[in-house]
Amino acid sequence: MARGTTIPDRPTSRRMGALGALWPFVRRYRGQMALALVALVATSAISLILPLAVRRVVDNFDDGAGLLDDYFGAALMVVALLALGTAARYYFVTRLGERVVADIRKAVYARVITLSPAFFERVMTGEILSRITTDTTLIQSVIGSSLSIALRNTLILAGGMAMLAITSVKLMGLVLLIVPAILIPIIVLGRRLRGLSRANQDWIAASSGAASETLLAVQTVQAYTHEARSIARFDDVTERSFAVALTRIRTRALMTAIVIFLIFAGVIGVLWIGARDVQAGAMTAGELVQFVIYAILVAGSTGALSEIWGELQRAAGASERLGELLAAEDALRDPPRPVPLPRPVRGRIELRDVGFRYPTRPDVSALENVSLTIRPGETVALVGPSGAGKTTVIQLIQRFWDPRSGQVTLDGIDLRDMARADFRQAIALVPQDPVIFAASAMENIRLGRPDAPPEQVREAARAAHAHDFIEALPQGYDTPLGERGVMLSGGQRQRIALARAILRDAPVLLLDEATSALDAESESLVQAAVSRLSEGRTTVVVAHRLATVKKADRIVVFDGGRVVAQGSHDDLVAQGGLYARLARMQFTDMPVLTELA
Known part of the structure; x- marks a missing residue:
């Protein structure tokens, strides 16, 4: 079967x-x-x-x-x-x-x-x-x-x-x-x-x-x-x-x-x-x-x-x-007496000697002894081949999984010691495959903050360069987008997801291939919006297209579930190794059938 x-x-x-x-x-x-x-x-x-x-x-x-x-x-x-x-x-x-x-x-x-x-x-x-x-x-x-x-x-x-x-x-x-x-x-x-x-x-x-x-x-x-x-x-x-x-x-x-x-x-x-x-x-x-x-x-x-x-x-x-x-037993549980996340949230994220394997693939190590510190307000890009562990880091930061070894902390507090609903309020996510619900454009963006007034929703859409195409829909912001957003293109769905993150106004921003479905013009506009959005926020960016992360404060290179290098774009290119090879593939006329595909 x-x-x-x-x-x-x-x-x-x-x-x-x-x-x-x-x-x-x-x-x-x-x-x-x-x-x-x-x-x-x-x-x-x-x-x-x-x-x-x-x-x-x-x-x-x-x-x-x-x-x-x-x-x-x-x-x-x-x-x-x-x-x-x-x-x-x-x-x-x-x-x-x-x-x-x-x-x-x-x-x-x-x-x-x-x-x-x-x-x-x-x-x-x-x-x-x-x-x-x-x-x-x-x-x-x-x-x-x-x-x-x-x-x-x-x-x-x-x-x-x-x-x-x-x-x-x-x-x-x-x-x-x-x-x-x-x-x-x-x-x-x-x-x-x-x-x-x-x-x-x-x-x-x-x-x-x-x-x-x-x-x-x-x-x-x-x-x-x-x-x-x-x-x-x-x-x-x-x-x-x-x-x-x-x-x-x-x-x-x-x-x-x-x-x-x-x-x-x-x-x-x-x-x-x-x-x-x-x-x-x-x-x-x-x-x-x-x-x-x-x-x-x-x-x-x-x-x-x-x-x-x-x-x-x-x-x-x-x-x-x-x-x-x-009576289903959840693999993750909030502690009986959760530690509250101090406000205002600074956004310091640490992975301390983290090891992780997915339950369905217990023989394959997704992350192996990963230690990484992301300072408050820093923009860090995670790059590397598919399956290197980049998205796993994003999921661990949201505590969708617990590491098998080591710790993941936010502002010095282990995520396992806090209520998930508490610290997730401090995080905004733009996933690689954004989910659009069979509701209006207004309600889809309001997922970021359900109590937001209509004008703030529109401002978020403008910042994500989604306002124009939403206004062009038959009923504007009140137009139902269909199950899984069938009325929208991939780039439009991604801009709706970005508008959600902008509306949420969280101190920690997670971008998992946030511009992968955009054309060149839309990507340029959204990159500008992301740059403004990431100012003063701790931002973690997962990207295959290295052109989108060249301006990151720090680039962390993953390979086989390990951190193999980190630094600025110029430093990593000068060092040679995996990042330099990937950069040559993308920034030359070679075909885009690369290790990142």
Whole structure:
């Protein structure tokens, strides 16, 4: 199977206790739950009263029209109460289900959005979205419908069995003989259903993951005419999901057929014996009719419970999967008592003997014993071949990862001793591949400072040389930019990202290939904006194009995860070595298929 469609190994849900994970969300609404329970008990009790009324009508059929009128009038009142109680039960239970699912979705999203990049290396975004949508829909169905129906049928089953015993102990004893035969297939096949339900949900999540991965890169897929292979890959995952679902459906259909046959075959047998007792005068016709109705209620409740059991098992699997997200262990954690970053922030950054390896590539050292001090207000450029460790330094400064050895500090404080939300407020980032959200241009720039007034947003756009093209959009700054900024060119997206950084006005500025997607004219304009922006700020620039970093205060050359040289452009060229070789490649007429590509 292709990468990204593999189902992680997880323990199969062996018990319905997984539904207990929903209790913290349900208990917040005890009052609403109590109202639903009152309505539930009331409707169940009314359902159990009706057979008594029918018995009285049958046994007193010859006692006159007046008494019959009274009985039928009372029956009409009971039916009206049943309708009102059922409506109340539906309202309170369905409302509770919708409210609980909304809370679960919010909790899962709030948890996932704070997890570090290490988590997203293991779990695909599409699978997470599947859990937030498909799994929560299952839970909504259970809390808002199946659970109340299960409780109602349980009450009717218990009450009906009691009334059967009151009506005829002999016939009741025969009914009890049928129960073990009904429970055996429910228990045996139910265990298989639990595993199949969990596997079915996992494959649905894998299908969503495969779809989201290719749809987010649809232009690349089409450019390389990879549509047929992508379709085949998605078809394969979807068919596997269908195969598991089909096995689950067959198992559940078999269980339903067995249970229903045993229930009604048993009822027919009991009624046959009861009919002979009426003929022998051992019981009245009304008592037999009452017993028949209660037997039908008990049989119907048992059948309904066997149906709902499958739904509860699917919900247990869904609850387990959502619980995994809520309980996901993050590789990075804020300390219990974080040290506050002193304000104003000076912006002194230090890497002290830092070593780091990515979890997915544990055999490859991304950084090896790197020590680097960046003084407040200094502009430092990181250059070197691809994979040399430049972007890793940027990520460590933001504490997206923790070094395996050594320290990364800001103003002398280890990043691990501070709250990430605290020190990240002092950092502005312009990434190599800027992300544009499906919101307006105004809101996309406001990501840098959400409370910024419109005029400050426009000033930031002007400084990033983005104002003119934004104003030319159909609705100006209010124009939606489409998912991932499909309406914009690469250079325009990068200038939006630069405007965010300018608006943030942070003391530390990180530029990761910030001008790589710009044409020569735009690059010149943006370079001027970056030069103004970096004044008085600690600026770390990652660049492949050496022309963009010639004026940096210091250039640090990386190779193989190590610092191999540092100094000014002229000094490094004079020293020879890797930087001088790269500079010759870029500043002569040689092809640009270099080590930096």
